[in-house]
Amino acid sequence: MSELIGVDVGGTAIKLGRFSNGGELLAELECPTPQPAMPGGVVTAIVDAVAALDPDRRASRVGIGLPGPMDAAARVARVCINLPGWQQVPLAEWLEPQLGRRVTLANDGNCALMGEAWRGAAVGYRDVLLLTLGTGVGGGVLLNGQLFTGQGGAAAEPGLISVNPDGPACNSGNRGSLEQYCSIAGLRRLLDQDPQTLDRLARAGDLQALEAWREYGRWLGVGLSSLIYVLTPQLVLIGGGLSAASAHFLPHALAEVEQRVQAESRLGLEIRCAALGNGAGRLGAARLALERLND
Structure with missing residues (x-):
């Protein structure tokens, strides 16, 4: 071939x-x-x-x-x-x-999800949610080993779900979408620095940077909680450029999920970073x- x-x-x-x-x-x-x-x-x-x-x-x-x-x-x-x-x-x-x-x-x-399922962190899993965090917030869903695209091919836009009905306007027409809080622009609303600088500041113990990442992780956890209730995946993968700073925000996202999602809906759930960059x-x-x- x-x-x-x-x-x-x-x-x-x-x-x-x-x-x-x-x-x-x-x-x-x-x-x-x-x-x-x-x-x-x-x-x-x-x-x-x-x-x-x-x-x-x-x-x-x-x-x-x-x-x-x-x-x-x-x-x-x-x-x-x-x-x-x-x-x-x-x-x-x-x-x-x-x-x-x-x-x-x-x-x-x-x-990105298909790449991870082929040769990355989702190998061997059949029910997977991937979020890509960067300029926007994208993602994909694998259900029973098959890519879920829904009627007409447009399903699985996790970054466009609303987490705050009165939040910033989104290019999709929504308001307060997950993308508005967990994209690079959303991060900059919390503290107006580029992600690399915020990562460096947080590693140095800067309290403002650490608080920005904590709030970022909280919003991510809010969005993940809704998605987990709908999909109950085996695995949630966090990818995209912002995942390089996951040490600063992922623990806060996990804490939010644990607080918001009942135990039966997250039984056996793993949440970790994607592997393939x-x-x-x-x-x-x-x-x-x-x-x-x-x-």
């Missing part, structure tokens, strides 16, 4: 990997996301990057993760709320003739290409 290409489209960077059918990384490439990240510019960037990553055309299948829901056929990016101009974009149809390869699309959180999305996109685009 031919090799696979996985693409993770983010607001600042596009990460690509060429993989064997067993998930071994054979080559990788990262390029800046065009600014503004309009669909046409992103298409051009992906086409150029795939040509550079796979000049010998060893891969015939491409999976692409994007920050938003796809249609049920995994061909159309229905909306990417934090990228301009992304409404009902037929991305697979645009890319296939230019790449000369078949393409499937997925939500980037779903891709920024490579999870491109790996999971490749896995979905393998599953959906059979030779």
Whole structure:
């Protein structure tokens, strides 16, 4: 069988990997996301990057993760709320003739979850919730070993649930969404420093930084509690760039979950950090290409 290409489209960077059918990384490439990240510019960037990553055309299948829901056929990016101009974009149809390869699309959180389930922290688990904490808050859900996308392909947007009906406005149209409290922007509302600085300050014992991370963890725990009641997963994974500072906030999130979620609904539950870092999305996109685009 031919090799696979996985693409993770983010607001600042596009990460690509060429993989064997067993998930071994054979080559990788990262390029800046065009600014503004309009669909046409992103298409051009992906086409150029795939040509550079796979000049010998060893891969015939491409999976692409994007920050938003796809249609049920995994061909159309229905909306990417934090990228301009992304409404009902037929991305697979645009890319296939230019790449000369078949393409499937997925939500980037779903891709990260599939990567963790293939070769990461979710190997062997059948009911998993993943949250990705970064510029936004994304995620994915695995139920009985299957990726849950719901009717029409748009299910499992955990960052868009409301944790405060009177909270800050969200690009989704909601108010007080989990994303507004547990994204980088949400963290900066607590203390106006970048995450790396807040991590460094907290490690040095700065009381303001420690309090910001504590409050951040509390909001995360509030959101997780609602999600756990609905899904009762075996495993909750915390990924994304902010997970690097999990030592400062995860204990507070766990305490909130323990307080809010009755014991029967969290029986056997494990909550820990994801394993694959920024490579999870491109790996999971490749896995979905393998599953959906059979030779």
